[in-house]
Amino acid sequence: MIRIGIYGYGNLGRGVEAAILKNSDLSLVAVFTRRSPESLKIRTENVPVVHISEVENWKDKIDVMVLCGGSATDLPVQTPELSKMFNVVDSFDTHAKIPQHFENVDKAAREFKKTALISAGWDPGMFSINRLYASAVLPDGKDYTFWGKGVSQGHSDAIRRIDGVKDAKQYTIPKEEALELVRSGANPELTVRDKHLRECFVVAVDGADLEKIENEIKAMPNYFADYDTIVHFISEEELIKEHSGIAHGGFVIRSGKTGFNNENSHIIEYSLKLDSNPEFTASVIVSYARAVYRLAQENNFGCKTVFDIAPAYLSSMSSEEIRAHLL
Amino acid sequence: MIRIGIYGYGNLGRGVEAAILKNSDLSLVAVFTRRSPESLKIRTENVPVVHISEVENWKDKIDVMVLCGGSATDLPVQTPELSKMFNVVDSFDTHAKIPQHFENVDKAAREFKKTALISAGWDPGMFSINRLYASAVLPDGKDYTFWGKGVSQGHSDAIRRIDGVKDAKQYTIPKEEALELVRSGANPELTVRDKHLRECFVVAVDGADLEKIENEIKAMPNYFADYDTIVHFISEEELIKEHSGIAHGGFVIRSGKTGFNNENSHIIEYSLKLDSNPEFTASVIVSYARAVYRLAQENNFGCKTVFDIAPAYLSSMSSEEIRAHLL
Numbered sequence: 001m002i003r004i005g006i007y008g009y010g011n012l013g014r015g016v017e018a019a020i021l022k023n024s025d026l027s028l029v030a031v032f033t034r035r036s037p038e039s040l041k042i043r044t045e046n047v048p049v050v051h052i053s054e055v056e057n058w059k060d061k062i063d064v065m066v067l068c069g070g071s072a073t074d075l076p077v078q079t080p081e082l083s084k085m086f087n088v089v090d091s092f093d094t095h096a097k098i099p100q101h102f103e104n105v106d107k108a109a110r111e112f113k114k115t116a117l118i119s120a121g122w123d124p125g126m127f128s129i130n131r132l133y134a135s136a137v138l139p140d141g142k143d144y145t146f147w148g149k150g151v152s153q154g155h156s157d158a159i160r161r162i163d164g165v166k167d168a169k170q171y172t173i174p175k176e177e178a179l180e181l182v183r184s185g186a187n188p189e190l191t192v193r194d195k196h197l198r199e200c201f202v203v204a205v206d207g208a209d210l211e212k213i214e215n216e217i218k219a220m221p222n223y224f225a226d227y228d229t230i231v232h233f234i235s236e237e238e239l240i241k242e243h244s245g246i247a248h249g250g251f252v253i254r255s256g257k258t259g260f261n262n263e264n265s266h267i268i269e270y271s272l273k274l275d276s277n278p279e280f281t282a283s284v285i286v287s288y289a290r291a292v293y294r295l296a297q298e299n300n301f302g303c304k305t306v307f308d309i310a311p312a313y314l315s316s317m318s319s320e321e322i323r324a325h326l327l
Numbered sequence: 328m329i330r331i332g333i334y335g336y337g338n339l340g341r342g343v344e345a346a347i348l349k350n351s352d353l354s355l356v357a358v359f360t361r362r363s364p365e366s367l368k369i370r371t372e373n374v375p376v377v378h379i380s381e382v383e384n385w386k387d388k389i390d391v392m393v394l395c396g397g398s399a400t401d402l403p404v405q406t407p408e409l410s411k412m413f414n415v416v417d418s419f420d421t422h423a424k425i426p427q428h429f430e431n432v433d434k435a436a437r438e439f440k441k442t443a444l445i446s447a448g449w450d451p452g453m454f455s456i457n458r459l460y461a462s463a464v465l466p467d468g469k470d471y472t473f474w475g476k477g478v479s480q481g482h483s484d485a486i487r488r489i490d491g492v493k494d495a496k497q498y499t500i501p502k503e504e505a506l507e508l509v510r511s512g513a514n515p516e517l518t519v520r521d522k523h524l525r526e527c528f529v530v531a532v533d534g535a536d537l538e539k540i541e542n543e544i545k546a547m548p549n550y551f552a553d554y555d556t557i558v559h560f561i562s563e564e565e566l567i568k569e570h571s572g573i574a575h576g577g578f579v580i581r582s583g584k585t586g587f588n589n590e591n592s593h594i595i596e597y598s599l600k601l602d603s604n605p606e607f608t609a610s611v612i613v614s615y616a617r618a619v620y621r622l623a624q625e626n627n628f629g630c631k632t633v634f635d636i637a638p639a640y641l642s643s644m645s646s647e648e649i650r651a652h653l654l
Contacts, residue, residue, distance in 0.1 A: 136641035264602035277593035307639040314463035
């Protein structure tokens with residue numbers, strides 16, 4: 001049994017707890033929280049909830065610590081720190097800051113002879129792997145990533161910061177005509193506006209100037225200005241009832257040419273349709289926890305990403321079994 | 328530059344030659360044939376065509392030999408033999424015989440300190456990888472592989488062996504309603520008949536009993552008896568004109584459940600739409616030739632499959648580049 005710890009118990013932490021139960025070779029040994037441990041009720045029986053101040057006492061009782069904090073402020077600090085005591089997996093997803101995060105974690109993990117894997121999940125994660133395989137197989141080509149339909153936390157937060165907004169949810173929606181154009185092998189040049197639509201459901205405070213809010217959303221640089229944006233004002237009840245879903249998904253498509261005269265086109269498409277974004281992310285993380293455990297057993301220390309992990313390490317089956325049944 | 332040799336120059340060998348031209352870190356150094364070398368005209372300038380009897384003289388001039396023979400009789404002999412002299416890649420695709428082939432190649436490659444990779448391509452190959460990733464991420468689920476639309480060589484050959492048949496092509500076609508059922512997350516139990524349709528285009532010899540041929544096709548065990556099979560009799564001209572395509576493709580779909588009460592469903596779908604089956608297969612093989620070269624440089628010898636190769640080994644980019652641009 002591979003002994004797993006969960007560090008941080010929000011949506012993702014709960015997803016990891018649920019995912020562990022689906023894998024008979026993994027066992028949850030403790031959940032760590034910065035809240036008061038007594039206040040936290042977890043689902044698995046007979047597993048202790050421990051305050052993070054005591055984490056060092058668990059150094060020899062946990063094979064892989066799964067870090068479930070946020071990418072903005074938690075993981076940049078936690079992953080390097082905990083890499084000094086544990087083999088770790090995180091889901092750091094600020095794409096632009098991955099190189100710096102990698103360096104920080106790699107330094108700590110190497111010094112303390114631990115194995116760390118950062119940025120597990122679906123993007124970064126399964127989508128990244130598919131971008132890599134597809135670009136290696138079809139070097140003369142172009143790839144396209146589409147996200148959605150699903151709620152974007154960052155864009156929802158941006159709307160909530162606007163004066164007069166009480167709450168909001170923003171859906172990122174891939175445009176069907178762009179998907180079809182890419183699938184046709186036309187290798188189109190697509191702007192951000194061509195690829196995605198942004199649909200916003202906004203709860204305004206009483207008496208707020210709705211037109212002003214709508215204009216402010218649509219003009220927001222980076223987040224909305226370059227997109228076709230639709231704004232709906234709805235009641236708080238409707239937002240909670242109709243827009244509390246955690247579904248998400250997306251598409252990675254590469255089209256490329258082969259042949260002496262580029263006479264043949266090929267389309268590689270990978271897509272996800274997820275009822276629960278955090279539970280799927282957690283399921284990916286948990287399979288990489290297995291891989292991290294195995295790498296650590298081989299004294300293969302330092303920071304890794306999904307690119308560095310051979311697929312066989314993710315499976316609970318033996319090499320003989322996967323060759324016989326999955327190849 | 329990684330120096331590549333091609334062993335066998337049919338459709339696949341030509342595809343490998345074309346794929347090498349798409350990869351600036353790979354260079355074709357020789358093509359080996361059992362035909363008379365003078366009779367064979369290749370596309371790349373200044374590359375020698377050599378008789379297979381002289382292959383041993385090239386031991387130090389080739390980094391990776393790409394084996395382009397057939398799985399029925401060529402590769403079971405050639406891959407173990409050539410693994411004694413070269414690092415090799417093959418596309419052995421008789422699924423049931425992979426474990427035995429692996430053992431034979433592994434023994435030779437280990438003894439002679441070479442790196443071998445078997446069964447590269449798309450199925451086995453990219454489809455296998457996707458079956459593995461998806462089953463590791465969603466262990467409580469079910470996967471489905473659909474092939475087509477494309478010509479199945481084995482089924483076409485089976486028709487050609489029938490008395491009164493001059494030539495034939497058989498298309499394997501996935502049934503749209505089965506695809507949709509799988510994508511719905513219903514986890515259906517599907518028979519072979521539910522999943523694929525078999526459409527046959529047959530050229531009969533003059534005066535042949537067409538009804539007898541059609542019945543014989545439809546009753547053929549394993550190949551057709553368990554399927555909905557459509558038979559068309561056409562002229563030889565039409566067969567050549569309309570059915571000489573080498574397009575293929577397919578789908579690997581896994582649906583699985585997560586959550587403490589299995590409350591959430593997820594669909595992972597990978598699909599290929601290929602203008603040229605042999606050129607795409609060749610493109611996969613060539614990216615694995617790069618991986619084999621790198622493993623050999625690390626003294627990581629023996630037989631491997633796609634499951635044993637970390638994605639990063641396939642890319643011509645450095646680890647820093649792929650982390651910055653693809654993760």
